[in-house]
Amino acid sequence: MTSMAKTRKLALMAMLTAVSLIVFVIEAQIPAPVPIPGVKLGLANIITLVAIVILGRKEAGAILFVRIVMASVFAGGVSGFMFSLAGGALAYALMCLTVKLFPEKMLWCASILGAIAHNIGQLAVSVWITGTVSILVYAPALIASGIITGAFTGFGAVYLVRALNKLDKS
Amino acid sequence: MAERKSKNWILFFAVLFALCIGAFLLLKQGGNVGTIAVIRVDGEIYEKINLDTVAVAYDIEIKTDYGYNKIHVEQGSISVCEADCPDQICVNQGSISTDAVPIICMPHRVTVEIEGDDVDG
Structure with missing residues (x-):
């Protein structure tokens, strides 16, 4: 890789990190649409998926980790960090494993699987932190919400990948 | 080919969604009155x-x-x-x-x- 390409890649990574951080902080301000704990859009997931596709797994992992650390400094605090890390890491792992199964047009499938994994990860941490096993009753609701929000962010990722590819060619 | 695959996944997620919503509603309705x-x-x-x-x-x-x-x-x-x-x-x-x-x-x-x-x- 030439140093030009390296610089370009670093700039793109920095930009995606910044965008995901902004999106994450803005999303935290949106009131919950339904009284079910753990339901949220997961807009920052768009960036994770796009980074996996465009830059690669390692780079996407780095972006995700930096975003989670910085987001907990700005907004979440320590318990926010635990949640984001459990959800984010699980979603990242599942999307890395499945992203190759789908053509670019079908990235939303990987996104949905990631969203479901994210919600399951957060629920598991919730059970662990609160010591209240009965909150597992929310699992089906969180899987359902992961399908909806994952599809939504997945289409966002499809468009963003397309736009970034165009930008690359010009 | 890709289109069929896409349809299969849509069907899969739709069924999973319906099952989960159904299960959650059932779980929410069920349950015993406790003290x-x-x-x-x-x-x-x-x-x-x-x-x-x-x-x-x-x-x-x-x-x-x-x-x-x-x-x-x-x-x-x-x-x-x-x-x-x-x-x-x-x-x-x-x-x-x-x-x-x-x-x-x-x-x-x-x-x-x-x-x-x-x-x-």
Whole structure:
């Protein structure tokens, strides 16, 4: 890789990190649409998926980790960090494993699987932190919400990948 | 080929979605009326209340490092009526009287659940 390409890649990574951080902080301000704990859009997931596709797994992992650390400094605090890390890491792992199964047009499938994994990860941490096993009753609701929000962010990722590819060619 | 694959996945997610919604509604409807309410903060039991013996409704204030919640206790049911968390999910969950679905305030690590047959209450 030439140093030009390296610089370009670093700039793109920095930009995606910044965008995901902004999106994450803005999303935290949106009131919950339904009284079910753990339901949220997961807009920052768009960036994770796009980074996996465009830059690669390692780079996407780095972006995700930096975003989670910085987001907990700005907004979440320590318990926010635990949640984001459990959800984010699980979603990242599942999307890395499945992203190759789908053509670019079908990235939303990987996104949905990631969203479901994210919600399951957060629920598991919730059970662990609160010591209240009965909150597992929310699992089906969180899987359902992961399908909806994952599809939504997945289409966002499809468009963003397309736009970034165009930008690359010009 | 790709189109068929896409359709299969749409079908798969649609079925999974329907199953999950159905399961959640069933779980929410089901559940037994219980008398013992258990409030937990940060994984530790904070208070156990026998909801049958509550003659006059009262409030419990929980102040921790994580935040503030006000629990409203009345005969047969319990709810979170005030909280300074950003999402207000715990307040919007309303009151519970069965062991089907617990109330949870994740930012403050507070949960309220009802247990069916607890004799030690």
